[in-house]
Amino acid sequence: MRLTTIAPILLLVACAHEQRQALSFPVIALGMVENPFVGEDQVEVQLDEAWIVLADLRLEAPASPAAKHPGHDFSGATSCELLGSWELNLLADPQALGDVACLDGELATGRMVLTGDPVVGLVGTATLPDSTQRAFRFELVLDDEITGVPVEAILDAEAPPAQLVLEISPATVLAWVDWDSLDSDGDDVLTLYDDLLGNTVPFGVVSTASYTITITE
Amino acid sequence: MHFIIPTLLLCLSTLADDAGAGEDQGDEELVVEGERPRETASESVLDGEALEVFPARSADELLQAMPGLHQSSHGGHGKAYQYFVRGFDAVHGADIAVSLEGIPLNEPGNVHGHGYLDLHFLPTELVRSVELHKGSSRAEVGDFGVAASADFQLGLPEPGLLAQAVGGTDRSGELLLAWRPRGGESGDFLVAQADTGLGVGEHRAWRQLNLAAGLEHWFGLTRARVFALGYQGAFESPGVIREDDLLGGEVDFYGAYPEAGDGLSSRLLAAAELSRPCAGCGWRVLAWGGLRGLELRRNFTGYAQHPEHGDGVQQGQQGGAVGLRAMGWENVQALGGWHTLMAGVDLRADSALQWEQGLEPDGAVWQDRIDAVVQQGSAGVWASAELHPWPWLELEPGLRAELLGLGLLRRLDDDGAVLVAPAPARAWAPVLAPKLRMVVAPEQPLSVYASYGRGFRSPEVRGIEDGDRAPVSLSDTQEAGLRWEPRDHLDLTLVGFHTSIDNELIFDHTAARFVSTGSTRRLGVEASASAEPVSGLRLEAELSWTDGRFVATGEPLPFAPRWLGSAGLYHSGERRSRPLRWNAGLRGWFLGPRPLPDGFYSRSAFVLDATAHGEWRRWVVELEIDNLLGSRWRDGEFVYPSWFHRDEPRSELPVLHITAGEPFALRLGVGRRFP
Numbered sequence: 001m002r003l004t005t006i007a008p009i010l011l012l013v014a015c016a017h018e019q020r021q022a023l024s025f026p027v028i029a030l031g032m033v034e035n036p037f038v039g040e041d042q043v044e045v046q047l048d049e050a051w052i053v054l055a056d057l058r059l060e061a062p063a064s065p066a067a068k069h070p071g072h073d074f075s076g077a078t079s080c081e082l083l084g085s086w087e088l089n090l091l092a093d094p095q096a097l098g099d100v101a102c103l104d105g106e107l108a109t110g111r112m113v114l115t116g117d118p119v120v121g122l123v124g125t126a127t128l129p130d131s132t133q134r135a136f137r138f139e140l141v142l143d144d145e146i147t148g149v150p151v152e153a154i155l156d157a158e159a160p161p162a163q164l165v166l167e168i169s170p171a172t173v174l175a176w177v178d179w180d181s182l183d184s185d186g187d188d189v190l191t192l193y194d195d196l197l198g199n200t201v202p203f204g205v206v207s208t209a210s211y212t213i214t215i216t217e
Numbered sequence: 218m219h220f221i222i223p224t225l226l227l228c229l230s231t232l233a234d235d236a237g238a239g240e241d242q243g244d245e246e247l248v249v250e251g252e253r254p255r256e257t258a259s260e261s262v263l264d265g266e267a268l269e270v271f272p273a274r275s276a277d278e279l280l281q282a283m284p285g286l287h288q289s290s291h292g293g294h295g296k297a298y299q300y301f302v303r304g305f306d307a308v309h310g311a312d313i314a315v316s317l318e319g320i321p322l323n324e325p326g327n328v329h330g331h332g333y334l335d336l337h338f339l340p341t342e343l344v345r346s347v348e349l350h351k352g353s354s355r356a357e358v359g360d361f362g363v364a365a366s367a368d369f370q371l372g373l374p375e376p377g378l379l380a381q382a383v384g385g386t387d388r389s390g391e392l393l394l395a396w397r398p399r400g401g402e403s404g405d406f407l408v409a410q411a412d413t414g415l416g417v418g419e420h421r422a423w424r425q426l427n428l429a430a431g432l433e434h435w436f437g438l439t440r441a442r443v444f445a446l447g448y449q450g451a452f453e454s455p456g457v458i459r460e461d462d463l464l465g466g467e468v469d470f471y472g473a474y475p476e477a478g479d480g481l482s483s484r485l486l487a488a489a490e491l492s493r494p495c496a497g498c499g500w501r502v503l504a505w506g507g508l509r510g511l512e513l514r515r516n517f518t519g520y521a522q523h524p525e526h527g528d529g530v531q532q533g534q535q536g537g538a539v540g541l542r543a544m545g546w547e548n549v550q551a552l553g554g555w556h557t558l559m560a561g562v563d564l565r566a567d568s569a570l571q572w573e574q575g576l577e578p579d580g581a582v583w584q585d586r587i588d589a590v591v592q593q594g595s596a597g598v599w600a601s602a603e604l605h606p607w608p609w610l611e612l613e614p615g616l617r618a619e620l621l622g623l624g625l626l627r628r629l630d631d632d633g634a635v636l637v638a639p640a641p642a643r644a645w646a647p648v649l650a651p652k653l654r655m656v657v658a659p660e661q662p663l664s665v666y667a668s669y670g671r672g673f674r675s676p677e678v679r680g681i682e683d684g685d686r687a688p689v690s691l692s693d694t695q696e697a698g699l700r701w702e703p704r705d706h707l708d709l710t711l712v713g714f715h716t717s718i719d720n721e722l723i724f725d726h727t728a729a730r731f732v733s734t735g736s737t738r739r740l741g742v743e744a745s746a747s748a749e750p751v752s753g754l755r756l757e758a759e760l761s762w763t764d765g766r767f768v769a770t771g772e773p774l775p776f777a778p779r780w781l782g783s784a785g786l787y788h789s790g791e792r793r794s795r796p797l798r799w800n801a802g803l804r805g806w807f808l809g810p811r812p813l814p815d816g817f818y819s820r821s822a823f824v825l826d827a828t829a830h831g832e833w834r835r836w837v838v839e840l841e842i843d844n845l846l847g848s849r850w851r852d853g854e855f856v857y858p859s860w861f862h863r864d865e866p867r868s869e870l871p872v873l874h875i876t877a878g879e880p881f882a883l884r885l886g887v888g889r890r891f892p
Contacts, residue, residue, distance in 0.1 A: 020816045058869060061815065077815045078858065078869040101870065105816050 020103045021157030027057065027082055027097040029166040031090020037171050042129045043179055049123035050090035050170045052205075053116035057082045057100065057166065059151055059213070062108040079103050079155070087116075090170050100164055104157045110149040110213045112166075117141050120205050122170060126179050126190075134179055136190040138201045149208045153215040167212040176200035254659055256613070257354060258666035258698025258712045259284070259743060264346030264370075266789050267755075270802030272826035272841065276339040280315070280367055283349040285743050285761035287778050287808055291853040291876040294416065294423040295452030296480055296513065297335040299853070301811075303351060303716065304739030304765030305364040306776040310334025311674060312692075314362035317369045319542050320488055320505045321565065323361045325593045326623075326678040328534045328571040329513055332361045336369075338448030338484040340410050340427045342379075342395050345372035345403060352694040352714065353672030354654045356599040356615030357544070357561055363672040363692045364716070371431065371444060372403030381837060381888025389414025389884065399892065404433025404442045417880040418471025423452040438493055445487040454478040457517050457855060457874035470849050471877050474861050476529060476578070478515035484508070500545035508537045509569070514576065517874070519861035526583045529576030536569025554605040563597040571679075585629060591678040592624035601652065611659045615652035621645060623678045623687055644685035648673045666698040666712075692718045706749035713742050717768075736768035739777075758784040773812035780809025780821075799831040803845075813856045815871045822850035822878065832890075839886035843879045852878035 036046040061076035080102035088095055114120075118139040126134045155161065181195035192201060204210055263271060263282045273279045277298050281288055289299040300307040307313045309330035315322045317339065327333035350358075351365045358366045376397045383391040391412040398405050406429065413424040431444035455473040462468045488505035516529040544561030569591050575584035601615030625642040654668035674690040681687055698712035716739040741763035748756045760782040765774035789800035805825040810818040829840040844850075853876035858869045 019818055077871050079815075081868055081870045083866040083868065103815075103870065 020105060022101065022103060023155060023157040023160040024099040024101050025161045025163055027100050027164045027166060028094045029054070029086065029088050029097055029168065030094040031088065031092070031168050032170055035091060039171060039175060041179070044127040045124060045171070045174060046127070047091060047122065047124040047170060049121055051087060051121045052090060052168060053085065053087050053114070053119045054168075055083075055085040055113040055115060057097070057110065057112045059100070059102070059107045059110045062106055076108060079105060079107055085115075088168065090168055094165075097166070102155055104155045107151045107153045107155065107215070109147070110151045110211075111145055111147040112149075112211075113145050114205065115143045120173070120201075122174065122201070126177075128179055134190050135188060136177075138190075138192055140192065140202055140205055142202070142205065144206055146206060146208060146211060149211045149213050151213045151215065155215075159217075161215045161217055163216055165212075165214045165216065167214070169210050169212070172207065172210040173201065173204035176204050254656075255664075255666070255700065256656075257350065257352065257654055257668050257696060258664075258700055258710055259351040259696060259714070261349045262346060263349065266800050267787070268344065268346065269830050270787050270789070270800050270828050272802065272804055272828050272843070273341060274841070274843075276336040276341055276344055276369065277334075279341065279344060279347050279369075280313075280349070281806075282347065283351065283365060283367065284745050284759040284783070285351065285741070285763065285781055286313075286365065287781055289853045289876070290879075291454075291457070292478075292513075292515075293421060293452045293454035293480070294414070295337055295425065295450040295482055296454060297330070297333050300334070301777050302364045303714065303741055304763040304774060304777045306774070307364060308332075311361060312363040312365070314358050314360065314366040315369070316367070317486070318371055318488065318490070319357075319368065319501075319503055320486065320540065321359070321361075321563075324509065324538075325360060325567055325675055326569065326571075326591045327511070328532045328569075328573060328587065329511065331677045332674070333511075335482060335484070335511075337425060337450055337482065338427065338446050338486065339369065340393075340408055340429060342393060342410070343371055343373060343406065343408055343429055343446075344369055345374065346370045352668060352670055352696050352716075353650070353692060354615075354652050354668040354670035354694070354696070356559075356601040356617045356650075356652050357563075358672075359563055359597045359617065359619055360595060360621070360673065360675050363674050363690065373397040373406040373408070373431075374403060375890065376401060378891040379837065379888055380891070381839070381886050383839070383884055383886035385414065385841075385882055385884030387414055387417050387843075387880070387882035387884070389416070389882075391884075391886070393888070402433040402435075404431045404444065406431045406444075417882060418455065418469070418473070418877065420453045420455045420473035420477045421471075423450065425450040425452075438495055440490075440492045440494075442490045442492075443488065445485070447486075448482070448484045450482045452480050452482075454480060454513075454515060455876070456515060457853070457859075457876055459859060459861065460873035460875055462861070463875065471880060474516075474519070476516035476519060476527065476861065478513065478529075480514065481510070481512040483510040498545070498547040501543070503542045504540070505542075506537070506539040510535050514580075516576075517855070518857065518859040520863055521858050521860040521867065521869075523575065524860070524863075524867065526575060527578045529578065529580075530573060530586075531576050531582070532571075532573045532587075534569050534571045536567065536571075538565065538567040540565040552606060554607070556605060557603040558600075559603070560600040561598070563595070563599075566592070566594040568592045587629065587679070589628045589679055590626040592622075592626060593675065593678055594622040595675070596620050609658050609661075611656040613652075613654045615654075617648075617650040617652065619648040619650070619673070621648065621675050621687060621689065623676065623681050625678055625681055628679065642681050642683035642685070644676075644681040644683070644687040646675070646687040646689045648689055648691075650691075662702050664700045666696070666700065668694075668696045670694050688720075690718060690721060692716055708745075708747040710745045711742070712744075715740050734767070737765065737774060738768055739763055739765040739774075753789050755787040755789075756785070757787070758782075775812055775814045778808055778811050780807070782807040795833065797831070797833050799829070801827070801829040803827045811854070813854060813873075815856050817854075817856045817871075817873060819854040820851055822848070822852075824848060824850055824878065835890045835892075837886075837888035837890060839884075839888070841884045841886075843882040843884075845881070847881040848878075849880075850878040851875045 059080035061079045063076045082100040119142040120140040122138040184194045286302040297309040305312040311332035323332040348368045378396045381393040394409045396407045408429040410427040429446045433442045456477040486507040490503040492501035512533045518528040541564045546559040573587035574582045597619040599617040603613045650671040652670045657665040672692045676687045694716040696714040701709045721734045743761040745759040783806035785804035787802040791798045808822045825845040827842040831838045855874045860867045
């Protein structure tokens with residue numbers, strides 16, 4: 001068989017692989033669904049303001065075997081990306097962030113950047129089980145990244161999802177607040193700087209439990 | 218059997234010399250021709266005319282004669298190639314052990330890559346033959362012999378002085394002076410070669426200077442030989458370009474970003490050898506030493522990792538190595554057959570100062586990442602017995618035992634400060650590598666081959682902790698094959714192989730520790746055919762398929778080719794009346810899509826190269842044509858995020874990056890031989 005005959009046959013046989021396909025779909029973000037809400041500690045919280053500054057949403061594929069070593073980069077390669085910065089009112093209606101650009105395949109985790117001065121603002125009143133009311137104003141300056149937010153989806157470029165919903169839960173952000181903290185400066189407003197040990201709002205802000213990513217068909 | 222047959226031929230040649238002592242033997246050299254029986258179905262030898270017409274610009278490229286091996290030259294004309302063989306991404310040589318006359322050439326612990334294999338110091342003019350072996354069934358092969366091994370034999374075939382000048386459309390020029398004294402052995406030579414060029418496209422210039430000298434003398438039946446090779450090279454490296462930039466017209470296929478790199482490379486290797494071959498027994502002792510210098514600058518990611526400084530990296534190494542290799546063999550008669558017993562000792566010590574630094578775009582150093590003194594030593598002993606219990610069976614069990622010692626005498630701490638004490642770390646590792654090969658019906662029209670071998674790769678020195686038993690990567694390869702010669706000048710070979718690695722270890726340079734990637738396996742089939750339908754016309758074709766996967770997940774191993782094929786048409790002729798001698802070769806090769814990280818696949822490529830070599834009286838003409846069809850093929854394809862255009866947002870999505878394959882280039886050389 002001639003070389004000129006063999007080469008095209010080989011090319012046909014061996015070129016059957018499909019490259020990963022690109023796709024995109026809209027992203028919306030939403031915050032509070034109930035206001036006021038009652039936490040597990042039976043504290044009722046009425047929010048007057050709730051906002052957060054988020055940037056650069058990325059979704060990652062499952063980790064490859066080479067990267068599964070403990071303490072190592074446990075996330076897979078970035079498969080979806082929506083670059084930008086958004087100040088989200090968590091008490092408002094869902095807000096459109098734009099279209100996320102993706103490569104098809106399985107997703108496992110999501111991450112986003114928190115950077116701003118301040119990056120989070122939560123203002124309102126908490127009513128404790130003994131009916132004591134405590135006004136609060138938490139404003140947090142942060143330069144961090146939320147990583148490892150669980151995502152379950154397999155993207156197919158032939159049937160792209162309808163949308164990605166990023167849900168931020170102020171209730172979870174505030175779930176670790178010690179409402180009995182001292183009002184150190186005596187201004188009747190609980191802030192990050194009250195009491196000796198401050199409080200745990202920052203933990204709630206960076207906790208992956210405060211964020212939910214859902215991809216809908 | 219690695220050195221035995223060639224040395225026996227030399228022995229016969231010497232005996233013939235002795236018989237004719239006192240007579241004027243002129244320039245004629247007695248050449249004893251004979252094809253060495255294959256030890257495994259997949260081994261091959263490139264020599265003589267096949268070597269002359271194989272399209273290869275450097276000794277590295279001669280390794281492409283190994284079916285199932287692919288090379289990528291993403292670093293420019295002077296950096297080590299990247300090797301892919303039998304489902305292994307051998308990077309710059311980590312899984313393929315290459316030697317020169319038995320001298321191991323891979324550089325353990327090289328700052329740019331473990332087992333770094335740079336053969337630019339070896340002029341192709343000096344290569345007398347190359348033995349190519351796949352698998353790890355040879356007891357004399359040590360570190361890095363995981364997927365394959367090769368050994369170059371040195372010598373200048375023609376006596377007299379050859380002066381040759383070469384010029385090419387790739388804006389290259391080369392001058393060669395090669396001299397072998399009249400009546401001298403092939404090991405008597407002086408070679409000087411200067412090679413420079415700008416290349417096709419941007420940032421691809423190079424210049425190289427090679428000097429080599431050798432002396433060979435027979436004291437009775439003992440052969441003494443010394444040789445030295447020196448090399449100095451400087452080269453530009455075009456690096457990679459993003460596929461989206463290429464498709465968007467922002468960069469040409471043969472273009473380069475301003476962040477592209479460059480390098481300096483130097484090597485000096487000297488050896489002295491004594492050997493005594495005779496009919497039935499023999500020994501060989503080789504002592505060698507070398508100096509090595511390497512500097513590389515590169516930036517494959519732009520500003521993605523360090524937005525403020527850029528991702529430029531400078532690596533460097535200065536070091537040396539010494540070694541000793543001794544072996545002996547003896548034929549013994551027992552149980553009605555002749556058997557060959559072989560044994561050998563290999564000693565080696567390497568030491569190097571290494572550094573890696575982060576570079577600003579203007580070349581200023583902003584970060585020290587590696588500042589280390591590394592040492593590695595190895596002591597290996599091996600033995601094998603080639604047994605012929607029956608005429609129809611050849612059996613060769615073998616065993617190699619190696620003790621590896623590693624030392625890290627200086628390193629940086631996490632804050633970048635140099636640690637001398639208590640930083641020194643020493644570790645060791647013993648390796649036992651059993652081997653077995655078998656040939657049923659050797660030298661018959663239809664022979665059946667089977668082999669098993671354990672190969673190993675030492676760990677990178679920079680990853681060891683003090684007192685460690687260093688983690689060694691072990692591979693087990695089983696191979697079975699058929700070789701059928703239904704008639705003269707027709708040779709058909711079919712080989713199947715399976716390689717498993719229990720725990721594949723890679724060195725994470727960022728974390729400076731070994732990372733286990735779990736078990737992997739490779740499965741493949743290789744077929745080759747060689748025919749000479751009429752005298753002087755040779756046809757060769759090869760096809761290989763390999764499937765490499767992680768055992769736990771079934772994911773394909775990235776980068777390693779699955780389909781590789783090649784076909785060649787070679788012609789040689791001679792007219793004694795003129796006198797005129799010529800040979801020519803046309804070789805095409807095909808590379809199928811390769812799995813890349815993150816679910817991508819590379820494109821396939823088909824490249825056709827041509828060579829022609831003619832000699833008329835004392836004139837020599839050489840023609841080399843790279844990429845005859847002028848195809849724009851992708852030599853390397855890589856998937857990762859990068860950020861070269863800082864006016865655009867910094868995306869972390871993985872994108873395809875490519876390195877352009879060799880473009881069309883024609884080089885014509887004219888030379889003259891002086892007696």
